Amino acid sequence: MSRETFMSLANELQPALQKKITNWRKTIQTVAELFGIGEETLCILIREVCHGIKKLMLKKYIHLPYGNELEQNVSGFAKRGMPFCVGAIDxxxxxxxxxxxxxxDYHNRKGWYSAILQGIVDHKMCFTDIYVGWLHDARVLANSDIYILAEHRQGGYLYAREHSGNINGLEIPLYLIGDPAYPLKNEKRIFNHRLSSARIIVEHAFGRLKGRWRCLLKRNDININTVSDVVVACCVLHNFCELHGEQYPDNWDCPQECVERPVANNREDSVSAVSIRDALLTVV
Incomplete structure (x- = not known):
């Protein structure tokens, strides 16, 4: 990130990270410039920074859109061919x-160990909801805050019903898009094409996340209890960079296998979900 953006970040984190100069200790920043930082101290600093980001920045930079943000988000996805869509999940x-x-619990189908980051992004590739969990992926979704929120809302809607739209007399709630879970049939090819074009935005967001914060690319050897904080901090910093207009060079992109996605479990669609999908087929 640019120096200007970094200083803005430092100012936001200052209440959580600023050290006091005493008769016994100068600030860590001064000592680091003169002598470098030991591994143990570095680990402590990483935990402190991640904790500070979660405490001071998480709710500010990662939250479901409401008001004008919600209208702009829905409009952005409508321009991509998906009306009434509020985000892409993966x-x-x-x-x-x-x-x-x-x-x-952490051993994936490729034979290595991993945590799963579930993310919802808006039309600008910024995260609006994240959840870090362990295998298997169905448990990640079922245990995530966004799933619990939707399940406890009236009718299972993520947003209140006043935000719903209408197609041919059928109420269409604001929805999230993900992998298509139905067979590809001729009458659905255009729909599937537009669905894929809209939901690829979440794949691009994951690519930029890992391209910027390379610690998410290679095996992370930190304590498993700290992994979640590191991932959350990187997601917050991703949004911070995007909202500050930081450039993302193409040569930062990582190989596709580095952003490998979990395999979704095939489940039966509910009757209401099928009806909503079929109604969308008439307008997209």
Whole structure:
């Protein structure tokens, strides 16, 4: 990030990270410039920075859109061919060292250990909701705050019903798009094409996230209890950079296998979900 953006970040984190100069200790920043930082101290600093980002910045930079933000988001997805859509949801693997407890919960189908980052992004590739969980992916979704929120809302809607639209007399709630879970039939090819074109935005967001914060690319050997904080901090910093207009060079892109996504479990669509999808077929 640019120096200007970095200083803005430092100012936001100052209340959580600023050290006091005493008769016994100068600030860590001064000592680092003169002597470097030891590994143990570095680990402590990483935890402190991640904690500070979560405490001071998480709710500010990662939240579901409401008001004008919601209208702009829905309009943005409508321009991509998906009316009434409020976000794209997907997951990606974060490589980790094999944990000592319950390692099987983290062992993925590729033969290595990982945590799963489930993310929802808006039309500008900024995260609006994140959840870090362990395998299998169905448990990640079922345990995520966004799933619990929707389940407890009236009718299972993510947003209140006054935000719903209408197609041919059928109420269409604001919805999230993900992988298509139905067979590809001729009458659905155009719909599937536009769905794919709209939902690819979440894949691009994951690519930029890992391209910027390379610690999410290779195996992370930190304590498993700290992995979630590191991932959350990187997601917040991703939004911070995007909202500050930081450039993202193409040569930062990582190979596609580095952003490998979890395999979704095929489940039966509910009757209401099928009806909504079929109604959307008439307008997209």
């Amino acid at each position: 997951g990606t693997h974060i490589p980790i060292i094999a944990p000592t407890e319950n390692p099987a």
